[in-house]
Amino acid sequence: MSEKPKVAFYWCAACGGCDEAVVDLAEGILDVVAAVDIVLWPVAMDFKKADIEARPDKSILVSFINGSIRSSEQVEWVRLLRKKSQLVISFGTCAGGGGIPALANEFSREEILKYVYETCPSNVNESKVRPGPTPVAHNGDGSALTLPELHEQVRSLDQVVAVDYYLPGCPPTPKIIAAAVGALLSGKMPPPGTVLSPDKALCDECRRKDSKPADLSLAEFKRPHQMHIDPEKCLLAQGLLCMGGSTRSGCEALCPEGNMPCTGCFGPTSRVRDKGAKVVSAILSNIAADEPEAIDKILDTFPDPVGTLYRYGFSKAMLRRKQDD
Amino acid sequence: MADNTGNGQKTNGLPRIGFYICHCGSNIAGIIDVVAVAKFAETLPGVVVSREYKYMCSDPGQELIAQDIKEHKLERIVVASCSPNLHEETFRKAAQKGGLNPFYFQMVNIREHASWVHENKAAATLKAKDLCRAAIYRVRLHKALEKRRVPVNPDVLVVGGGIAGIHAALTLANAGKKVTLVEREATIGGHMAMFDKTFPTLDCAACILTPKMSAVKSHPNITLWTYSEVEKVDGYVGSYEVTVKRKPRYIKEDLCVGCMECIEACVFKEAKVPDAFNQGLSKRRPIYIDFPQATPKVVVIDPATCINVKTGKCKKTCVEACDRDAIDFTQKEEKVQLKVGTIVLATGFKPFDPKKSPHYGYGKYPGVFTALEIERLVNASGPTSGEVLTRDGRHPKAVGIIHCVGSRDEKTNKWCSRVCCMYSLKLAHLIKEHSGAEVYNFYIDMRAPGKAYEEFYEKLLSEGVHFIRGRVAEVTDWAMTKEEEGKLVLRVEDTLAGFVRRVPVDMVVLATGLVPQSDAGDVRRVFNIGCGKEGFFQERHPKLAPVNTFTDGVFIAGACQAPKDIPDTVAQAGAAAAEALALVDAGFVELEPNTSYVLEEECCGCKNCIPLCPYTAISFDETKKKADINEVLCKGCGVCAAACPSGSIVQNLFEDAEIYSEIEGVLAR
Ligand SMILES: Cc1cc2nc3c(=O)[nH]c(=O)nc-3n(C[C@H](O)[C@H](O)[C@H](O)COP(=O)(O)OP(=O)(O)OC[C@H]3O[C@@H](n4cnc5c(N)ncnc54)[C@H](O)[C@@H]3O)c2cc1C
Ligand code: SF4
Numbered sequence: 001m002s003e004k005p006k007v008a009f010y011w012c013a014a015c016g017g018c019d020e021a022v023v024d025l026a027e028g029i030l031d032v033v034a035a036v037d038i039v040l041w042p043v044a045m046d047f048k049k050a051d052i053e054a055r056p057d058k059s060i061l062v063s064f065i066n067g068s069i070r071s072s073e074q075v076e077w078v079r080l081l082r083k084k085s086q087l088v089i090s091f092g093t094c095a096g097g098g099g100i101p102a103l104a105n106e107f108s109r110e111e112i113l114k115y116v117y118e119t120c121p122s123n124v125n126e127s128k129v130r131p132g133p134t135p136v137a138h139n140g141d142g143s144a145l146t147l148p149e150l151h152e153q154v155r156s157l158d159q160v161v162a163v164d165y166y167l168p169g170c171p172p173t174p175k176i177i178a179a180a181v182g183a184l185l186s187g188k189m190p191p192p193g194t195v196l197s198p199d200k201a202l203c204d205e206c207r208r209k210d211s212k213p214a215d216l217s218l219a220e221f222k223r224p225h226q227m228h229i230d231p232e233k234c235l236l237a238q239g240l241l242c243m244g245g246s247t248r249s250g251c252e253a254l255c256p257e258g259n260m261p262c263t264g265c266f267g268p269t270s271r272v273r274d275k276g277a278k279v280v281s282a283i284l285s286n287i288a289a290d291e292p293e294a295i296d297k298i299l300d301t302f303p304d305p306v307g308t309l310y311r312y313g314f315s316k317a318m319l320r321r322k323q324d325d
Numbered sequence: 326m327a328d329n330t331g332n333g334q335k336t337n338g339l340p341r342i343g344f345y346i347c348h349c350g351s352n353i354a355g356i357i358d359v360v361a362v363a364k365f366a367e368t369l370p371g372v373v374v375s376r377e378y379k380y381m382c383s384d385p386g387q388e389l390i391a392q393d394i395k396e397h398k399l400e401r402i403v404v405a406s407c408s409p410n411l412h413e414e415t416f417r418k419a420a421q422k423g424g425l426n427p428f429y430f431q432m433v434n435i436r437e438h439a440s441w442v443h444e445n446k447a448a449a450t451l452k453a454k455d456l457c458r459a460a461i462y463r464v465r466l467h468k469a470l471e472k473r474r475v476p477v478n479p480d481v482l483v484v485g486g487g488i489a490g491i492h493a494a495l496t497l498a499n500a501g502k503k504v505t506l507v508e509r510e511a512t513i514g515g516h517m518a519m520f521d522k523t524f525p526t527l528d529c530a531a532c533i534l535t536p537k538m539s540a541v542k543s544h545p546n547i548t549l550w551t552y553s554e555v556e557k558v559d560g561y562v563g564s565y566e567v568t569v570k571r572k573p574r575y576i577k578e579d580l581c582v583g584c585m586e587c588i589e590a591c592v593f594k595e596a597k598v599p600d601a602f603n604q605g606l607s608k609r610r611p612i613y614i615d616f617p618q619a620t621p622k623v624v625v626i627d628p629a630t631c632i633n634v635k636t637g638k639c640k641k642t643c644v645e646a647c648d649r650d651a652i653d654f655t656q657k658e659e660k661v662q663l664k665v666g667t668i669v670l671a672t673g674f675k676p677f678d679p680k681k682s683p684h685y686g687y688g689k690y691p692g693v694f695t696a697l698e699i700e701r702l703v704n705a706s707g708p709t710s711g712e713v714l715t716r717d718g719r720h721p722k723a724v725g726i727i728h729c730v731g732s733r734d735e736k737t738n739k740w741c742s743r744v745c746c747m748y749s750l751k752l753a754h755l756i757k758e759h760s761g762a763e764v765y766n767f768y769i770d771m772r773a774p775g776k777a778y779e780e781f782y783e784k785l786l787s788e789g790v791h792f793i794r795g796r797v798a799e800v801t802d803w804a805m806t807k808e809e810e811g812k813l814v815l816r817v818e819d820t821l822a823g824f825v826r827r828v829p830v831d832m833v834v835l836a837t838g839l840v841p842q843s844d845a846g847d848v849r850r851v852f853n854i855g856c857g858k859e860g861f862f863q864e865r866h867p868k869l870a871p872v873n874t875f876t877d878g879v880f881i882a883g884a885c886q887a888p889k890d891i892p893d894t895v896a897q898a899g900a901a902a903a904e905a906l907a908l909v910d911a912g913f914v915e916l917e918p919n920t921s922y923v924l925e926e927e928c929c930g931c932k933n934c935i936p937l938c939p940y941t942a943i944s945f946d947e948t949k950k951k952a953d954i955n956e957v958l959c960k961g962c963g964v965c966a967a968a969c970p971s972g973s974i975v976q977n978l979f980e981d982a983e984i985y986s987e988i989e990g991v992l993a994r
């Protein structure tokens with residue numbers, strides 16, 4: 001029976017939502033399970049690293065890896081999977097661009113470690129133990145127990161190993177997962193490096209598009225909780241920072257359908273190198289004011305610039321991570 | 326000439342690049358080690374020929390490129406030399422001559438950007454290498470592009486009917502082109518029509534101007550629209566669509582013969598309205614004509630003061646008086662559309678407002694006049710028929726002329742207005758001639774750089790006019806001595822004599838400078854051209870394209886570009902006409918291919934780009950739900966390409982990949 005293609009799922013710095021998305025295939029998952037052998041899926045099945053190590057190189061057809069890469073352990077795992085797999089698919093926006101965890105790149109590693117392991121008020125860590133190569137305890141057999149080391153940068157998967165395809169989304173929607181799996185199993189994959197969702201921005205499939213005026217003349221940026229959102233009208237036109245125009249489509253405008261602005265989880269189109277910079281030139285060129293002070297006043301209402309502009313792709317931003325001094 | 330050719334370097338599938346660095350005499354080679362840069366470039370992947378040469382722009386330099394293309398099968402050319410503004414076209418042509426698409430070329434400006442601005446030779450050489458590397462990286466990605474040709478409508482619009490506009494219109498019309506001349510005021514003539522004589526020849530302004538004015542009126546190829554303004558300009562070089570606002574003058578222009586019976590018949594028995602043409606030194610009625618030779622010789626009714634226009638309740642004695650039925654109170658403002666291929670802007674200047682220099686007492690002391698007021702006073706057809714009189718009707722015995730009012734002054738305008746010294750000399754002469762008064766000229770420097778100008782100054786020196794070198798500190802009526810009582814006293818440090826003088830006079834003339842028209846900013850926007858920080862219209866190049874603007878097909882002439890005298894104005898107007906003619910007679914224009922286009926499949930129809938284009942080149946296709954760029958309107962500013970949130974607009978020659986590779990090249994050291 002081991003004629004069936006072998007498939008691995010793995011998670012790195014992730015919230016678990018991507019694995020949940022696989023489960024969300026609902027009865028579709030059964031077809032997948034019937035068609036393949038799952039050889040690794042930490043969230044659901046009990047395989048160990050040694051099981052993978054024991055496999056011949058390239059014996060796994062495809063590894064779906066979600067989460068960004070920020071620790072020594074994650075690097076080891078993804079290198080191992082790369083070696084054992086014919087294809088590596090970056091699954092979800094954290095693997096694709098760093099995702100939410102990559103916002104940690106706004107801070108230096110020292111700042112993060114100090115806060116999380118020392119100064120955070122809910123902490124008790126008198127010996128100031130931190131993860132890293134220094135042993136923190138001993139295993140039952142007396143060998144040293146170390147915690148994986150936190151890296152200087154939060155990286156996307158392709159910044160660590162070669163990636164063949166990308167499934168965008170936080171998490172990828174069942175529709176695009178199913179389409180990808182279908183294409184894989186039928187052997188009809190696009191050229192390597194492709195992001196497996198349409199290379200057009202989300203406005204294209206948004207129901208509200210027709211209500212977007214040509215001239216936005218934004219006089220203020222609002223956040224969803226500050227207002228009653230008109231369920232029909234273009235969200236940008238309502239002053240909400242909807243990222244639809246700069247974000248890949250494929251999700252069928254889930255958020256705008258749910259009366260919330262797009263936050264950009266499908267990432268930029270292939271033609272955009274730095275999403276944040278792009279959004280700055282796109283949206284800010286629509287500011288209503290002309291005079292510097294008036295412009296500043298409007299900009300003051302722009303919520304959390306880095307978090308908004310680079311919410312899912314800070315690893316790929318041209319802005320570099322804040323370094324330890 | 327050291328050649329670094331034939332190094333047998335493998336290009337690994339990269340396009341074969343020829344690299345050339347120019348010495349520009351010692352302009353570049355004096356600072357940058359051009360041999361080192363050429364040797365360096367040769368090591369970069371893809372470069373198969375690398376040369377340095379004394380003058381790349383010379384014929385042999387260009388020939389070198391064309392030859393190498395054939396001999397070494399070059400596919401890309403990089404020339405490191407001066408500004409692309411100067412020679413991009415030259416080298417593109419050289420590439421084309423060699424059989425290459427001219428856009429497979431990139432120019433590096435190592436003169437303005439390196440040798441001219443640095444002193445440290447090693448550092449400048451290093452910088453030149455970085456810039457060249459950037460160009461070499463970028464040129465690999467260049468694509469073959471074609472210039473576009475669009476036809477040119479032969480009709481021309483001239484805006485402003487001063488001497489500049491008049492001369493340009495006549496030149497064009499004489500060449501057989503149909504010209505529409507749009508003038509804001511009721512008559513053409515501009516400032517020159519106000520003068521009595523003109524420096525340095527002292528010939529009568531009217532005698533030389535009015536024949537040109539009537540030639541405009543009677544020329545079969547000129548349509549003259551006075552009392553009109555251009556409101557909107559759409560389109561692009563070769564086919565502009567212009568909307569002109571024609572204000573009602575309540576007179577049928579084709580019927581009025583300018584007999585002026587109506588003016589006498591007006592219910593206003595006394596003229597009560599300050600006469601703007603006479604600088605307010607006389608009064609006129611609501612129905613008036615600016616001056617006897619006004620062109621068109623047609624009266625005009627001023628809506629602000631005419632009782633009938635204001636209330637509809639007037640006996641309309643003017644209508645009765647006109648036996649030609651030319652008065653028409655039903656006239657309304659009209660908007661007229663016009664199609665032209667080229668435009669000459671000649672909207673002139675406005676004199677500096679002397680109230681901005683309050684220490685000279687204009688508006689406070691009745692004895693203080695502006696130069697333009699004096700022009701009217703000394704004019705035989707002016708308010709005093711040429712008599713020089715103070716506002717209270719006295720003959721001045723002494724007159725002081727203050728130069729540089731609102732010019733060469735940190736507090737007002739820094740620029741030299743170029744004509745004030747000369748017209749001050751002229752006015753000194755005329756005042757002396759008309760009144761016999763003692764005339765004192767207070768000047769900072771005497772600027773007389775034109776043909777026969779210095780001689781004119783000499784002449785004035787011999788006429789007994791007093792010249793005092795120094796900037797007048799103030800004009801005051803505060804008398805310190807008996808002689809000063811009832812006089813205006815000019816306090817000035819005589820910088821040649823080295824002490825402070827007090828000069829009592831009866832009349833002070835302020836030689837106010839030339840400043841941009843108050844609405845120059847609006848006009849600039851309507852015609853989509855630039856202006857300098859002082860507000861005069863910006864020429865494309867101060868030396869090499871002085872009548873061109875950055876908008877193709879729009880030319881500037883006269884004092885709207887910068888202060889200048891009549892000879893320069895006329896020369897510039899002729900040049901602008903010639904530039905327009907060159908376009909018209911070529912019949913078509915070639916447009917740079919650095920335009921943007923929408924990737925139709927990729928465009929999501931977000932409309933973000935639509936309002937941003939400064940040239941309104943982008944429209945939204947409602948059926949396809951996509952943006953669309955009119956390639957002819959696009960000027961290649963790149964705004965839309967930067968602003969398209971999904972990166973679905975590409976600008977030729979400035980594709981993202983090209984720009985990034987250039988950045989990488991410059992940083993690759
Ligand atoms: C006091 C004084 C004395 C001078 N004496 C001499 C002299 O003796 N010799 C000499 O060589 N130079 C002299 N000059 C300089 C001379 O006035 C200028 O060189 C000349 O007038 C410039 O001509 P122009 O056509 O460019 O501008 P202008 O004469 O200013 O004419 C501009 C015309 O454009 C019209 N216009 C403006 N805006 C618009 C618009 N938006 N739409 C339509 N029409 C518009 C105006 O109504 C005007 O008719 C003197 C200048 C001054 C101030
Ligand atoms: S490049 Fe500039 S001129 Fe051309 S369409 Fe875009 S915004 Fe308009």
Ligand code: SF4
Pocket residue numbers: 201923927928929930931932933934935951952968969970971972973974
């Ligand atoms: S900004 Fe880009 S995606 Fe939006 S309409 Fe214009 S071209 Fe299309």
